[in-house]
Amino acid sequence: MKPFLSVLLWLNCSTLALSVLSAETKSVDVIDIDADRDARFLPYAVDVLDQRRRSFDSKPVRHPRWVYTIARRPGDSAIILAAQNSSLTVDLPAMVEILQYPGNVALREYPPWLTVTDIGTVGTANHSGRAIWFAGFRKDSAWIHICNPTTNQRDSIFIATGEDHTGDGTWQCQLYQVACFDYDHDEFAEHFFYLNPDRDLQPRALLCIELESAKIEWSTPIASIVNINRVLPCDDSTGPGVIVCSYGPGQGSEDSVFSDSYGYLIGIDRLGTIVFSRIISRYADGTALLQDSGSKSYFLLHTLPFLQAYPADDTTRLPSMISQLDARGSVLRTMVAPERIAQIWLADFDDDSEQELYATAPHGVMRIYDQDLTLLAESKSGPVNYVGQIQDWDGIGPVFFFDEGSQVGVYTRRFEKLAVCPTHAYRDVFSLDGLEHVTGFLGADADGYFVAHIKTRSLWEMMTIVYVDNQKWVLAAMSSLLVGLLAVNFYRGRITRQKKELESTHKQLAEAHEALRRAQQTIIAQEKYRQAKDIAGGFAHEIRNALFPADSALTKMRALGDLAHADPGEVEMLQASILSAVVRAIDITKQISHYAKLESDYHPESVILKQVVDEVLKANRIRIDDAGVLVQVDGESCVAVAANAKQLYSVVNNLVLNSLDALTGRTNPTIMMEWSAAQGSVCISLSDNGIGISEQDLKRVFDAFFSTKPNAGTGLGLSVVKRIVEMYGGTVAVSSTLGEGTRFEIRLQQATSA
Secondary structure, eight states, X not given: OHHHHHHHHHHHHHHHHHHHHHHTSOOOEEEOOXXXXXXXXXXXXXXXXXXXXXXXXXXXXXXXEEEEEOBOSTTOOEEEEEEEESOSSSXXXXXXXXXXXXXXXXXXXXXXXXXXXXXXXXXXXXXXXXXEEEEEEETXXXXXXXXXXXXXXXXXXXXXXXXXXSSSSOOOOEEEEEEEEOSSSSXXXXXXXXXXXXXXXXXXXXXXXXXXXXXEEEEEEOOSBOOTTOEEEOOOSSSOEEEEEOBOOOSOOBOSSOBTTEEEEXXXXXXXXXXXXXXXXXXXXXXXXXXXXXXXXXXXXXXXXXXXXXXXXXXXXXXXXXXXXXXXXXXXXXXXXXXXXXXXXXXXSXXXXXXXXXXXXXXXXXXXXOTTOOEEEEESSOOOEEEEEESOBTTSOOEEEEEOSXXXXXXXXXXXXXXXXXXXXXXXXXXXOSSSOEEEEEEEETTEEEEEEEEEOOHHHXXXXXXXXXXXXXXXXXXXXXXXXXHHHHTOOOOOOOGGGXXXXXXXXXXXXXXXXXXXXXXXXXXXXXXXXXHHHHHHHHHHHHHHHHHHHHHHHHHHOSGGGSOHXXXXXXXXXXXXXXXXXXXXXXXXXXXXXXXXXXXXXXXXHHHHHHHHHHHTHHHHHHHTOEEEEESOTTOEEEEOHHHHHHXXXXXXXXXXXXXXXXXXXXXXXXXEEETTEEEEEEEEOSXXXXXXXXXXXXXXXXXXXXXXXXXOHHHHHHHHHHHTTOEEEEEEETTTEEEEEEEEEEEOOX
């Protein structure tokens, strides 16, 4: 148990060091990943040209499609390799084709007598005329066939012979390419293949092959599985080699050095000799190896701390770790992750020309670290399974692909979602736009493939996206515009007192009335503007009532004929009636104007309530004394509310005038005003012993233009009270008993003393 206790002690020390480091770091950005955004409203669409799921009656191919040549300008054709096995039965011919896109036209066909497991092109350059290869097995042997479509020259490379360990009478394998690069600086790319016979177990090996010369440079047995992109160059021209990361599937395969119950970090020189090997994970624990081209260092995802012997305790679940290594595999620094990590990859997150490390947890949390493994940003949730990236998506830079279950989401480095595409892992570019921007790509894995173009959504589609994303602001702007137009309409009428213009004024008012009637019909059709409808209707009603006497007087004056011969007293009486009606109409217009501009006077400030009450009582003192009304005031003089002094005066004044009207003719008329502050709010009450309000009318007292005094007022007083109080975040309520009196209660936010 001592070695394993050392591991735990090492992990605890690493965690403590990480905590101290984190305490000195800058604040961490929070990433918002909108994975659930509707695909219809994304800025790009993926137009699938060709797609197929693997038929389960045939053996899978690791990459059933592979780009041979790229279409580098619009109008050019792309050449793509295709492979398919004929059935589940082994030792039958497969079909390898060279296809032209668009059109999916077959240019060449190769029917190798081989169960194909992978295909690709020779070398790393992208040009026509280069050779192609297809790997697979026949009977008990693994092979790689090489064919040049231009010269028709063909070569075959024998890889290995296996033995049946499953008892089904056949030996089957996966032979697939895991990397391709010139690691020994001889100007020829080496192809690295991994031979994996699955449950037949043996032999498992990593091979370095120079396909141009059809030569196996070395073959190293590695029982622990090596996956794609887990072989990287050491970038050392004096002692070239590769560094390899493997993982353990736990199938029971072993060789003299490795067991597939563990994952390893392995160094191999140019002769295929193992320079070092360290145990980095146990069965089913994820591993990954990345190379940062800028710093020439590596980042390793692992769960065991570089052991040279198998751990004694093989059951305790250990946390994920990320270590930075140099070119010889030496550890520069290690970070113990706060939770299990599913995947890691490198990309430039903050446009500083340096690559940052991205890491995802199994439940979807994304974290981003700098080169020193300091946390820069993290998300709360998001896509779980990273499946690759493309470097220049339609000119906007690198994009990431995340498996979202039924589809794959395409995201920018800052995780803005761009598009969705089918769910296949390997992705390669097959068409550009002349500026080296990607316009077409393919996805392919053992489950199938798709070939697709990138389609930018039209201006109309983008306008729809903007509207959907900002719908409430657009509607608010339209509402404000409509209310503004209606407010302008209130100021159209101009009334004069000159007799010469009375008939012209009558005509203008009739036109204004018709315009208001049309506005009423429009407002009724727009239910959201019910309050504006009430204002317009009430305005028209009051104006019509106010001008009715003027209309009658004008009719009588026309009936008199020549006014010079009419009774002067009667003419003077008719003129006085007309002038009185016009004055009332003007007064109503001013009240409506004040009512419509309440919001424009909104200016919150700290107002001493007692000062406002004193001003109102002083202004109405003559009427109060003449009516013999007793006014009682009870409240602290220092209480302040968050309102506007001018508008709060209007609230108190309207309530006092309303009470004075209700107290006319009452015995012992009394008005009681009280206020008190508690828990951040101020309660103001005004009660009287007036005539009261009926239950039926009580429901409408705050409606605009509703009045129980048919011969006085416009019915706007209490509506003004309600609007002002609610403008400042308050509430107003009323209770009344007919014949006994009425009580109004207002609540406003408390403010500090002015």
